[in-house]
Amino acid sequence: MRADRLVSLVLLLRRHGRLTADALARELEVSPRTVLRDIEALSAAGVPVYAERGRHGGFALLPGFRTELTGLNHDEALALLVAGSRRGAQVFGLGSALASAMLKVADALPESYRATADEAARRLLIDPETDLLSRRQVAEEVPDAVVTEVRRAVFAGHKLRIHYAVPGQAPEWRTVDPIGLVTVRDQGYLLATRSGADRTYRLSRVLAAEELSEPAQRPERVDLDRAWQERSTRFRSGGDQVTVLVRVDPARRADLVDTALAVHTEETDADGRLRLEVSFQDPWHAEWALWQLATNAEALAPQWLRTSLRERGAAIAACYGEPS
Known part of the structure; x- marks a missing residue:
C-alpha cells in the first residue's frame, strides 16, 4: 500500500x-x-x-521529471478521463483505484493532449448526484470488506460464502458460485448460481462474505449483458404481477407504457381515449403508476385497484378540506 x-x-x-x-x-x-x-x-x-x-x-x-504515454489520441484520452467520473466503481469498492488510475493516465498524457483533454472533460458530466428536480440519487452502501471479498471470489473463480439478508426473513449463510458483478443506477448485484440454479443477490443485502479456496462451478466465458437481460426477463415475468384494463388520454400513453411491464391489447374508444390492457410488477406498482397519471387515466379493472385509488383520493381530499 x-x-x-x-x-x-x-x-x-x-x-x-x-x-x-x-x-x-x-x-x-x-x-x-x-x-x-x-x-x-x-x-x-x-x-x-x-x-x-x-x-x-x-x-x-525538478522540471522534466516525467514520462509520456504516446499511444493515446485526444479522443481516447478524453474517454478515459470522462470514464473516471462515473460512480459505478464506488459500488464495487474500486473508487480509490479508479481515481489513482485516472491520475496516472492524466499524468502520462503527452503535453499537447493533457490541457485540452482535461478542459474538455470538465464540460462533460456523467450521472450527477441529483436530477433536475433536485432528487438525490442515493447509492447503496456496501462495506469495503464485503465487496472486496466478493470481487476477489468473482475474479479468482472461487466459491463464495455470503451472509445474506432477505427482507422479512432472518439472514442466513449461503454458498454460491459467483459469475459476475453488475451495477444498475448505483445498485450493485452479484450474479451467481446456487446448486446449479441461477441466483441474483443485491450487494447491499450481503452482511458478510468469505472467499473459499474451492473452485466455482461456472462456465469459463460469460456474456454478462445477456445473462442480465435473461434474468431481468424472468424477474418481470414472475412474482405477483397484475393485469389492469386502463383508459388513458392519448397524450399520456407513453407515460403509462413506460411504467408498465408489458402491453397486451390496445384499442381506441369512440371518444378518442385509448383502452389498454397492461401488466405491472405487483399491486403496489399498478396503484403507483395509475396515481401518477391523475385524471388522465382511469383503471377500469380490477375492482380492487379502483377502490384503492378512490380511497387514496378521498383521503387526500379530506386532508385538504376546509378547516373546522
Whole structure:
C-alpha cells in the first residue's frame, strides 16, 4: 500500500507542480507526518523532489521529471478521463483505484493532449448526484470488506460464502458460485448460481462474505449483458404481477407504457381515449403508476385497484378540506 501511495504522491506533484504537506495529506488521506516520511523515502530512492519554504512553498519535482504515454489520441484520452467520473466503481469498492488510475493516465498524457483533454472533460458530466428536480440519487452502501471479498471470489473463480439478508426473513449463510458483478443506477448485484440454479443477490443485502479456496462451478466465458437481460426477463415475468384494463388520454400513453411491464391489447374508444390492457410488477406498482397519471387515466379493472385509488383520493381530499 505504501508503494502505491508513493507513486500517487509523485503523480500529484507532477500534475499540480507544487503542493504543501497538508494538501498532499488530504489527497492521499494520510497525516502530514506520513507525507513527510514519504518525501524522505522518495528522496532516498533518487526521486528529484525538493522543498520550497515560505508562504507559497511546498514540495515539487525538478522540471522534466516525467514520462509520456504516446499511444493515446485526444479522443481516447478524453474517454478515459470522462470514464473516471462515473460512480459505478464506488459500488464495487474500486473508487480509490479508479481515481489513482485516472491520475496516472492524466499524468502520462503527452503535453499537447493533457490541457485540452482535461478542459474538455470538465464540460462533460456523467450521472450527477441529483436530477433536475433536485432528487438525490442515493447509492447503496456496501462495506469495503464485503465487496472486496466478493470481487476477489468473482475474479479468482472461487466459491463464495455470503451472509445474506432477505427482507422479512432472518439472514442466513449461503454458498454460491459467483459469475459476475453488475451495477444498475448505483445498485450493485452479484450474479451467481446456487446448486446449479441461477441466483441474483443485491450487494447491499450481503452482511458478510468469505472467499473459499474451492473452485466455482461456472462456465469459463460469460456474456454478462445477456445473462442480465435473461434474468431481468424472468424477474418481470414472475412474482405477483397484475393485469389492469386502463383508459388513458392519448397524450399520456407513453407515460403509462413506460411504467408498465408489458402491453397486451390496445384499442381506441369512440371518444378518442385509448383502452389498454397492461401488466405491472405487483399491486403496489399498478396503484403507483395509475396515481401518477391523475385524471388522465382511469383503471377500469380490477375492482380492487379502483377502490384503492378512490380511497387514496378521498383521503387526500379530506386532508385538504376546509378547516373546522
